[in-house]
Amino acid sequence: xxxxxxxxxxxxxxxxxxxxxxxxxxxxxxxxxxxxxxxxxxxxxxxxxxxxxxxxxxxxxxxxxxxxxxxxxxxxxxxxxxxxxxxxxxxxxxxxxxxxxxxxxxxxxxxxxxxxxxxxxxxxxxxxxxxxxxxxxxxxxxxxxxxxxxxxxxxxxxxxxxxxxxxxxxxxxxxxxxxxxxxxxxxxxxxxxxxxxxxxxxxxxxxxxxxxxxxxxxxxxxxxxxxxxxxxxxxxxxxxxxxxxxxxxxxxxxxxxxxxxxxxxxxxxxxxxxxxxxxxxxxxxxxxxxxxxxxxxxxxxxxxxxxxxxxxxxxxxxxxxxxxxxxxxxxxxxxxxxxxxxxxxxxxxxxxxxxxxxxxxxxxxxxxxxxxxxxxxxxxxxxxxxxxxxxxxxxxxxxxxxxxxxxxxxxxxxxxxxxxxxxxxxxxxxxxxxxxxxxxxxxxxxxxxxxxxxxxxxxxxxxxxxxxxxxxxxxxxx
Numbered sequence: 001x002x003x004x005x006x007x008x009x010x011x012x013x014x015x016x017x018x019x020x021x022x023x024x025x026x027x028x029x030x031x032x033x034x035x036x037x038x039x040x041x042x043x044x045x046x047x048x049x050x051x052x053x054x055x056x057x058x059x060x061x062x063x064x065x066x067x068x069x070x071x072x073x074x075x076x077x078x079x080x081x082x083x084x085x086x087x088x089x090x091x092x093x094x095x096x097x098x099x100x101x102x103x104x105x106x107x108x109x110x111x112x113x114x115x116x117x118x119x120x121x122x123x124x125x126x127x128x129x130x131x132x133x134x135x136x137x138x139x140x141x142x143x144x145x146x147x148x149x150x151x152x153x154x155x156x157x158x159x160x161x162x163x164x165x166x167x168x169x170x171x172x173x174x175x176x177x178x179x180x181x182x183x184x185x186x187x188x189x190x191x192x193x194x195x196x197x198x199x200x201x202x203x204x205x206x207x208x209x210x211x212x213x214x215x216x217x218x219x220x221x222x223x224x225x226x227x228x229x230x231x232x233x234x235x236x237x238x239x240x241x242x243x244x245x246x247x248x249x250x251x252x253x254x255x256x257x258x259x260x261x262x263x264x265x266x267x268x269x270x271x272x273x274x275x276x277x278x279x280x281x282x283x284x285x286x287x288x289x290x291x292x293x294x295x296x297x298x299x300x301x302x303x304x305x306x307x308x309x310x311x312x313x314x315x316x317x318x319x320x321x322x323x324x325x326x327x328x329x330x331x332x333x334x335x336x337x338x339x340x341x342x343x344x345x346x347x348x349x350x351x352x353x354x355x356x357x358x359x360x361x362x363x364x365x366x367x368x369x370x371x372x373x374x375x376x377x378x379x380x381x382x383x384x385x386x387x388x389x390x391x392x393x394x395x396x397x398x399x400x401x402x403x404x405x406x407x408x409x410x411x412x413x414x415x416x417x418x419x420x421x422x423x424x425x426x427x428x429x430x431x432x433x434x435x436x437x438x439x440x441x442x443x444x445x446x447x448x449x450x451x452x453x454x455x456x457x458x459x460x461x462x463x464x465x466x467x468x469x470x471x472x473x474x475x476x477x478x
Contacts, residue, residue: 269312349379
């Protein structure tokens with residue numbers, strides 16, 4: 001029996017817990033009201049405090065209205081912008097509701113109903129109790145017909161004109177009729193006081209200069225008409241601020257130093273929404289090596305640009321630095337001049353070129369080689385004490401027979417790697433060419449390739465200073 005009782009208690013507590021959870025989950029919004037002043041005369045406002053609490057885990061938007069408004073009663077939140085209330089999860093908001101009779105009602109108890117409707121589909125109705133006291137009735141209540149002429153799609157970069165066409169529908173002279181525009185956009189909040197004669201008509205125009213960076217969305221304008229400190233009529237007008245996506249505005253500021261230019265590109269988003277665009281700056285191909293920037297070089301419509309990707313909010317701006325350093329050209333020129341000077345200074349004024357002509361035997365073997373050394377003075381001055389030395393490999397002998405006109409060797413001696421042959425010239429005139437020829441004969445039959453080593457010349461460049469120059473290596477049989 002005890003275990004049965006325990007099971008029954010367990011199911012009871014489970015059902016109770018689930019019931020509480022379902023009740024809490026269903027209570028997504030609470031609306032409460034309390035009177036502030038609900039005992040009035042026909043010329044006075046009854047006021048109530050209404051508190052809305054969002055118990056949903058999402059943002060909710062609430063619309064406050066009364067189906068009786070504009071009929072026997074005028075029921076509106078105060079201020080009028082509280083007709084639409086947005087609450088985050090767990091937030092509460094308290095507003096004031098004002099109610100005033102539009103007819104000559106007898107004293108008594110009256111009920112007006114306020115509806116609070118959520119964009120999630122919830123709807124709540126609060127019954128507001130009013131005690132109407134006796135008082136001498138007014139001769140006339142202000143009755144005004146209003147037509148609003150304005151664009152419903154607003155470009156925030158352009159001035160706006162709002163025209164109100166007013167008509168006084170009764171003999172009451174409205175000498176101090178105040179017209180006020182209420183909205184969340186500061187630039188649209190205007191106020192003017194006019195005189196509207198009995199049965200008279202008048203046109204009132206408001207000139208508005210919007211903020212060009214106003215957030216694009218739908219807004220509500222409330223045109224409030226007040227006479228003797230009391231609101232006699234309220235007109236609602238919807239309008240929409242359009243999204244603007246113009247190209248980013250780019251301005252350049254340049255500063256120059258010695259052979260250097262610093263450009264600062266200021267990029268501004270003149271639209272009213274966040275936007276990402278490609279910013280470009282025209283550049284020449286030859287300037288790319290001297291430009292220092294984090295932009296990318298791209299060809300667009302056959303023109304070369306430096307490009308950057310920029311993401312900016314409304315009226316937000318960034319600065320992009322670009323440095324053009326012409327000094328690099330000067331550095332390159334100086335380097336070339338220094339290299340040219342060094343090359344001119346280091347280049348030998350004397351050159352030595354080595355060539356050879358071979359004579360082959362019956363079996364295609366080398367038998368005799370005629371070697372020519374061409375000595376040139378490239379300078380404009382004579383060069384003195386010139387010595388030319390050539391090395392004959394050990395596999396060949398120098399032919400001591402000389403042709404007519406051939407310069408006779410000053411010295412021929414055996415060395416470790418062959419035979420050294422030396423010629424001596426007292427002077428080599430400016431731009432003079434000298435040909436030195438001699439023959440060698442192979443000791444053995446030589447097949448294939450055969451290399452002749454470099455020849456060497458030594459000369460006097462300045463008094464007491466001697467320099468050397470070398471010929472090429474000549475290969476036979478290639």
